[in-house]
Amino acid sequence: MSEIPGAIPLMQxxxxxxxxxxxxxxSSATLIxxxxxxxRPPAGVEWIVVDNASSDGSADVARSLGxxxxxxxxxxxxFSASNNAGLAASRGRFVGFVNPDVLVDYDDLLTLSMIAxxxxxxxSPQLLNADRTLQPNGRGYPLLxxxxxxxxxxxxxxxxxxxxxxxxxxxxxxxxMGASIFGERDVIExxxxxxxxxxxxxxxxxxxxxxxxKGVPVMVIPKxxxxxxxxxxxxxxxxxxxxxxxxxxxKFYVRYPEFLFNRAIAARAHKVIDSAVFGVTV
Numbered sequence: 643m644s645e646i647p648g649a650i651p652l653m654q655x656x657x658x659x660x661x662x663x664x665x666x667x668x669s670s671a672t673l674i675x676x677x678x679x680x681x682r683p684p685a686g687v688e689w690i691v692v693d694n695a696s697s698d699g700s701a702d703v704a705r706s707l708g709x710x711x712x713x714x715x716x717x718x719x720x721f722s723a724s725n726n727a728g729l730a731a732s733r734g735r736f737v738g739f740v741n742p743d744v745l746v747d748y749d750d751l752l753t754l755s756m757i758a759x760x761x762x763x764x765x766s767p768q769l770l771n772a773d774r775t776l777q778p779n780g781r782g783y784p785l786l787x788x789x790x791x792x793x794x795x796x797x798x799x800x801x802x803x804x805x806x807x808x809x810x811x812x813x814x815x816x817x818x819m820g821a822s823i824f825g826e827r828d829v830i831e832x833x834x835x836x837x838x839x840x841x842x843x844x845x846x847x848x849x850x851x852x853x854x855x856k857g858v859p860v861m862v863i864p865k866x867x868x869x870x871x872x873x874x875x876x877x878x879x880x881x882x883x884x885x886x887x888x889x890x891x892x893k894f895y896v897r898y899p900e901f902l903f904n905r906a907i908a909a910r911a912h913k914v915i916d917s918a919v920f921g922v923t924v
C-alpha cells in the first residue's frame with residue numbers, strides 16, 4: 643500500500659477509500675443533469691444515494707448513473723436522518739455529503755482528502771454558480787438579522803461578514819452550506835454527524851458549529867471549484883418548504899440564542915470561531 647505524505651493511505655483499487663452520500667427527493671432530472679455529467683465513480687469511490695420515497699423514479703435513475711448503493715426509505719425522513727443513514731452504510735475513510743445539484747469532479751477528491759487529513763477539518767470546494775461566478779457557500783455567523791438581509795437581496799453589505807468565499811488558501815468559515823461537505827469519517831463521528839432533529843434547513847449550521855465546538859475547523863478550499871445548481875425550495879410559493887424552514891429556524895435559535903442578537907454577543911459565545919474566521923479575539 644503506497645502513501646502520499648500527509649494524506650490518507652491510497653487503497654488498493656478494489657477497496658473503498660472515499661464515500662459520497664447524496665440525499666434525493668424527486669431529484670431524477672437533477673441527477674441526470676449533474677451526476678450524469680460527472681460520469682460513474684472511479685475505482686475506490688462509492689456513491690451512496692438515500693432516496694426519501696420519491697415518486698419520480700429517482701432511485702432507479704441513481705442506479706442507472708452508477709450509484710454503488712441505493713437506500714430506499716419508505717417515507718421522507720428528512721435530510722439529516724438520510725445523511726446519517728448513508729454514513730452508516732458507507733465504507734470510506736473519507737466521506738462527502740453532496741447534493742444532487744452539485745457537479746462533482748472525481749479528480750479533486752484526493753486533494754480534498756489530503757487537506758481534510760492535514761487540517762483535521764471539515765472542508766468543501768468553493769462552489770460556483772452556473773455562470774462560473776463564485777457562490778458564497780462559506781458563511782459567517784448565522785445572525786438572524788443578517789439572514790433576513792441576505793434574503794432581501796442586501797448581499798453587497800454582507801460580503802466578508804455573512805457571505806464568505808475561499809481566498810488563496812484553505813479559508814476558515816463559521817459554517818458551510820450543506821450542498822457539499824467533506825471530512826474524515828472519524829472526525830465527523832467525533833461530533834455526532836448530523837442532528838436529525840432538523841428535518842431540513844439549519845442542519846448545516848448546526849453541523850459546523852458542533853464541529854468547531856469539538857475543535858474541528860471548517861474550511862472552504864478555493865483551488866477546488868465545483869458548480870452548484872442551488873434550487874432553493876423557499877423561493878417558491880409552496881407552503882411546505884416554508885413550514886419546514888420555520889420549524890428548523892425555531893429549533894436552531896432556541897439552541898443558539900446568541901445568534902438572535904448582535905455580532906458582539908455571538909463572538910463572546912464563539913471565541914474560537916471569531917479568532918479563526920475573523921482574526922479577532924474577544
